[in-house]
Amino acid sequence: MKTYRIAVIAGDGIGTEVVPAAIEVLKKTASNGGFACDFTDLPWGCDYYLKHGRMMDPDGVDRLMMFDAIFLGAIGAPTVSDAISARELILPLRQRLLQYVNLRPMRLLTGIRSPLAGRGPADIDMICVRENSEGEYCGLGGRVHAGTPAETAVQTGVFTRQGIERIARYAFRVAQSRPRKMLASATKSNALQHAMVFWDEVVAGVAKEFPDVTYVKYHVDALCARMVTHPQTLDVIVASNLFGDILTDIGSAISGSLGVAPGGNINPDRTHPSMFEPIHGSAPDIAGKGIANPIAAIWAGAMMLDHLGERPAHDRILAAIERVIGDERVKTPDLGGKASTKEMTRAVTDALA
Numbered sequence: 001m002k003t004y005r006i007a008v009i010a011g012d013g014i015g016t017e018v019v020p021a022a023i024e025v026l027k028k029t030a031s032n033g034g035f036a037c038d039f040t041d042l043p044w045g046c047d048y049y050l051k052h053g054r055m056m057d058p059d060g061v062d063r064l065m066m067f068d069a070i071f072l073g074a075i076g077a078p079t080v081s082d083a084i085s086a087r088e089l090i091l092p093l094r095q096r097l098l099q100y101v102n103l104r105p106m107r108l109l110t111g112i113r114s115p116l117a118g119r120g121p122a123d124i125d126m127i128c129v130r131e132n133s134e135g136e137y138c139g140l141g142g143r144v145h146a147g148t149p150a151e152t153a154v155q156t157g158v159f160t161r162q163g164i165e166r167i168a169r170y171a172f173r174v175a176q177s178r179p180r181k182m183l184a185s186a187t188k189s190n191a192l193q194h195a196m197v198f199w200d201e202v203v204a205g206v207a208k209e210f211p212d213v214t215y216v217k218y219h220v221d222a223l224c225a226r227m228v229t230h231p232q233t234l235d236v237i238v239a240s241n242l243f244g245d246i247l248t249d250i251g252s253a254i255s256g257s258l259g260v261a262p263g264g265n266i267n268p269d270r271t272h273p274s275m276f277e278p279i280h281g282s283a284p285d286i287a288g289k290g291i292a293n294p295i296a297a298i299w300a301g302a303m304m305l306d307h308l309g310e311r312p313a314h315d316r317i318l319a320a321i322e323r324v325i326g327d328e329r330v331k332t333p334d335l336g337g338k339a340s341t342k343e344m345t346r347a348v349t350d351a352l353a
Helices: 015-033 046-052 060-064 082-096 161-176 195-207 220-229 241-254 295-307 311-327 341-351
Strands: 002-011 035-041 069-074 101-107 125-131 135-144 152-158 182-187 214-219 236-239 262-266 274-278
Touching: 002 015, 015 035, 015 069, 015 295, 015 311, 015 341, 046 082, 060 082, 069 295, 082 135, 101 161, 101 241, 125 161, 125 241, 135 241, 161 182, 161 195, 161 236, 182 195, 182 220, 182 241, 195 214, 214 220, 220 241, 236 241, 262 295, 274 295, 295 311, 295 341, 311 341
Parallel strands: 002 035, 002 069, 069 274, 125 236, 182 214, 182 236
Antiparallel strands: 101 125, 101 262, 135 152, 262 274
16 A cells, blocks of 8 residues: 655644545545655744754655655744744745745635625636746845844845746646646736746747737736736646735635635655645634634645645545535635534545545
8 A cells, every 4th residue: 555654744733633534534535545644843933943943853855755745734923023033934935945836726616705896707717837946035134243233134136047937837737737727927027027027928938838828918007907807817827936826815814714725835856855735824812712714724735635646636635625615514714604624524534535
C-alpha cells in the first residue's frame, strides 16, 4: 500500500484546531482509497519562537526534504511581529523549497451566500495562479538612519524572465484545463514602468504558445473592481506575489468566507515537497473557542492529495464538502450558523460515506 509522508505544521491560533480536523478527514479518505498518510508533527510557529528565539529549527528545510508534502495550519500571533513570523517561516519555505506557484481556488459553493447581491455559484468560479518566490516579497531592501528625521526604508521587487515565464506557463496550462479557457493577467504597467512592463512583455510572449486560451491583461485596481462588479467574466488569474495576495483575499471574501478558502504552495517540478494550507490565518480572536471553520483546511488537504496523485480521493472530499455546505444544516459562525469545528468535521466525514 502506498504511504505518503506528510510533515504537519499546525502552527498558531486556529491552525491547531483546523489541522487535526482536516487530518481526521484525510485519514478516513485514505482508508477508503487504498493508500495511507503518515503524519509527522513539527512544533514550529510563534510559541516555538517565544521559547527558542526562532520560528523553526535551524535544519528545518533539510528535514522537510524528507517528506512528500507539508500540511500547514496557520502562522501568526499577537505576541510575535508578523514581519518575523512570515519572514522567518512561511516565506523561507516557499522560496527555499522552490514552491514558485501559489494556487488558490476561489469558488462560491452552493449553500453559501456571497456578499455580492444576486450572485450565485455560476458567477464566482475562479482560480488564482500567484507567483510565489520573487516579486515584491523577495525580501531585498533595508533601512538606514534609524531613529533620525532622515530615516529611510527601501524595499526592492525582483522580477526575472525565468520567474515570469514559468508562472505564466503554469497559469496558461491551468486555463487550458478549464472549460472557459480564459486567463487574466494582473499588471500595473501604467505606473511601474520597469517591473510591470517587463511582466506584460513576458506574459504576452508566453501567451503565443497557447492560442486556444483567451488572454486579457488588466491593471490590478481595475481587476479588483471587476472581481466585485463582473466576477462571472473571470476564470484564471495570473499575478505577481503582492497582487495575487490581495486579489485572492477579495476572491475569498466574495466567495462568502475566508473559512472555506484553500491554497497550495506548489513545486511543479517535484524536486522539493509542496505545502498546502488554508489561507485564513491564525484568527486569534476566535482561537480556542472551537468554532473555526475547518472547510478551508479540509479542502487544502484534498488539494494535497491531488498533488500526490490521488485525484479520486480529492474528488471524494470535495464532493463531501459540497454536500455538507449545500445541505445548509451544519454551518459554522462564519457561514451564519452555530456549529462547532467538531460538528462541521463530523458532517464532512459522514458525507464521505
